[in-house]
Amino acid sequence: MSNPKRIVLSSDHAAIELRQAIAKHAESLGHTVTDIGPKTPESTHYPIHGKAAAEHVAAGEADLGIILCGTGQGIMMAANKVPGIRCGVCADPFSARMIREHNNAQILSIGARVVGESLAMEIVDAFLGAEFEGGRHATRVDMIEG
Template sequence: MTIDKRIVLSSDHSAIQMRQVIAVHIKALGWQAIDIGPMTAESTPYPKHGEGAARLVASGDCRFGILLCGTGQGIMMAANKVKGIRCGVCMDTFSARMIRQHNDANMLSIGVRVVGEGLALDIVDAFLTAQFEGGRHAARVEMIQTLEM
């Protein structure tokens, strides 16, 4: 399987079950799931899981990343500290499409205490099927990239 079909998944302890459901779902769609998240419910800090997944995307080892925590916010903030990462929290399919089409997002974050399983899978599908539109959006993504240190 090529890097273009590899997706890294990670979460904190609150989202293990949803992460595993998403892994099965994306495999059924033809993607390779690289699951680096915790396997036990023991409390674990989301920043290390967001960073770990983000580094695999930033290095080019994985095409996309999907992150999960209670709200999706904290793990997304950690991931976005890694140079080259554009991760957005999405609680609806419209936002998931837009972060790909307009922002060329390479990571998606979902809050498992905010959305249910069915909606989470729809959000993943919207993210994975959307394509970056380029054009005027490319210039804006370049502006975001210039902010990275």
């Protein structure tokens, strides 16, 4: 891998197995993975895990994040509450590539009850393989930041 990244992963209880599979996949690609998600299936609250992962990225402890819950929506909303974080929920590789290239998103959110493992890996590959294009997109990202 020419550009390995430091990636933080987290999820709620609904996505432990998929999160762990994504961690192994990202490591096999040469990335450094920090998994801060729960290890046991007891019910847990996705806002805690979304915020924690986003804080890792915002603090510079990770370059990118991947977070998961049942739909990907709730955990994404929690991550986006952390100042400076841009997180998008994606259920297809095209959207995952675009949130990096056009929106400079640092965090990808996936719904473990929405996509299967094979598609999730394609989404992760698209996200991790993309880079921000800058240019006119930088102007728009600046507008998001306010």
